[in-house]
Amino acid sequence: MKYTEKFSEDVGSFFRSPVREIFKRVDLNAIYSFAGGYPSADTFPLEAIQQTIAEVIAKYGAKAFQYGATQGVPELRDAVAKRYGVPVERVQITSSSQQGIDVCTRVLVNPGDVILTSSPSYLGALQSFRSYRADIRGVAHNDNIEEFQAAYEQMIAQVSEDGKKIKFLYMIPDFQNPSGESLTLEERKMLVALAEKYDFLIVEDSPYRELRYEGEHIPTMYSLSPDHVIHLGSFSKIFAPGFRLGWAIAHPDILDKIYVCKQSLDLCPPILDQYVAAEFLSSGRLDENLKKSVALYKGKRDLLLSLLNEHMPQGVKWTHPEGGLFLFLTMPEGFEAVKFYDKSLDAGVAYVAGEFFHPDGNGKNTMRLNFSFMTEEKIRAGIKLLAEILQTEL
Ligand SMILES: Cc1ncc(COP(=O)(O)O)c(C=O)c1O
Numbered sequence: 001m002k003y004t005e006k007f008s009e010d011v012g013s014f015f016r017s018p019v020r021e022i023f024k025r026v027d028l029n030a031i032y033s034f035a036g037g038y039p040s041a042d043t044f045p046l047e048a049i050q051q052t053i054a055e056v057i058a059k060y061g062a063k064a065f066q067y068g069a070t071q072g073v074p075e076l077r078d079a080v081a082k083r084y085g086v087p088v089e090r091v092q093i094t095s096s097s098q099q100g101i102d103v104c105t106r107v108l109v110n111p112g113d114v115i116l117t118s119s120p121s122y123l124g125a126l127q128s129f130r131s132y133r134a135d136i137r138g139v140a141h142n143d144n145i146e147e148f149q150a151a152y153e154q155m156i157a158q159v160s161e162d163g164k165k166i167k168f169l170y171m172i173p174d175f176q177n178p179s180g181e182s183l184t185l186e187e188r189k190m191l192v193a194l195a196e197k198y199d200f201l202i203v204e205d206s207p208y209r210e211l212r213y214e215g216e217h218i219p220t221m222y223s224l225s226p227d228h229v230i231h232l233g234s235f236s237k238i239f240a241p242g243f244r245l246g247w248a249i250a251h252p253d254i255l256d257k258i259y260v261c262k263q264s265l266d267l268c269p270p271i272l273d274q275y276v277a278a279e280f281l282s283s284g285r286l287d288e289n290l291k292k293s294v295a296l297y298k299g300k301r302d303l304l305l306s307l308l309n310e311h312m313p314q315g316v317k318w319t320h321p322e323g324g325l326f327l328f329l330t331m332p333e334g335f336e337a338v339k340f341y342d343k344s345l346d347a348g349v350a351y352v353a354g355e356f357f358h359p360d361g362n363g364k365n366t367m368r369l370n371f372s373f374m375t376e377e378k379i380r381a382g383i384k385l386l387a388e389i390l391q392t393e394l
Pocket residue numbers: 037095096097098099122124172177205207233234235236241245246
């Protein structure tokens with residue numbers, strides 16, 4: 001049978017994650033891999049999880065293995081509402097934030113509609129947007145707020161000239177994947193004001209928000225304009241990604257559509273996982289564990305920054321993330337991180353070329369480095385090696 005004739009038109013817009021392709025090519029445990037975005041397995045509180053699962057089964061019995069409400073179990077919705085200071089009617093539990101992104105796009109976007117985003121942006125979001133045949137427009141960050149605003153205004157005018165509609169702006173304001181950078185309060189206010197003025201929504205994706213290693217917390221974009229922003233959160237980086245749990249906070253009219261959409265997607269988020277997460281949150285175990293994770297990641301980030309200072313050749317620049325799991329390296333103009341990749345892999349170091357994160361095709365001379373997954377020993381050896389082979393190329 002010719003399967004190609006059977007597939008939907010949407011399938012033509014799917015694209016494979018280059019990060020997962022890297023995973024297929026090599027055994028990442030056998031090399032120095034700054035490529036993935038995995039949390040450190042050392043942050044998974046296995047004993048406490050084992051104990052909590054036993055407590056949940058004792059407390060809920062068969063209910064923990066039954067279907068449940070599409071919005072999520074009340075215990076977890078309440079715990080999330082309380083933690084983030086929002087009414088429970090505004091909380092929908094998701095099967096993690098990747099589903100949150102996908103379901104928002106499915107509910108809001110028609111083929112050809114415009115989604116604005118930063119350039120670079122999160123690859124999994126770009127995959128989802130493309131799969132719904134959205135027209136993705138990227139805007140580069142600019143430290144000068146007037147110029148940054150002007151770049152957005154210019155893009156908004158261009159979209160209108162093209163006779164198109166902006167459905168939403170997708171932003172990762174806290175310790176962005178891939179750059180590690182955050183939006184200042186002023187920048188958040190500026191973008192929210194644009195959304196209100198030009199009548200589009202903002203999808204604020206913030207899975208790294210609670211992994212802050214320095215500086216003060218900055219208010220969420222949601223808190224600045226609760227009716228214009230859909231806030232997405234996740235347990236993946238603060239608890240364990242294997243639970244596949246997250247949340248969406250939004251106006252009840254938007255949540256109602258997400259709710260109906262989720263009925264056809266997965267009926268309900270995983271029930272046992274939700275009860276375990278609810279117990280973890282309300283007992284304080286999550287915060288206890290999070291403190292340890294933050295200390296571990298801060299140590300790894302500090303180490304990576306000092307190694308870059310010590311070893312990187314002249315002309316290489318990098319971001320200084322105040323939290324999260326990534327930093328972004330920029331090499332001099334003319335360097336091509338995609339081409340350099342085979343040489344790097346042959347030497348035993350993996351990274352993700354920054355170009356893949358740029359919806360506008362820019363960023364050829366950039367690469368993303370993850371610092372959460374490898375041991376400090378491997379980070380040390382990996383950066384020395386990467387610096388050595390970069391030196392031969394620059
Ligand atoms: C910015 C961002 N959003 C969403 C996700 C998806 O995370 P999850 O579906 O595990 O919550 C990731 C994962 O790396 C991410 O970096």
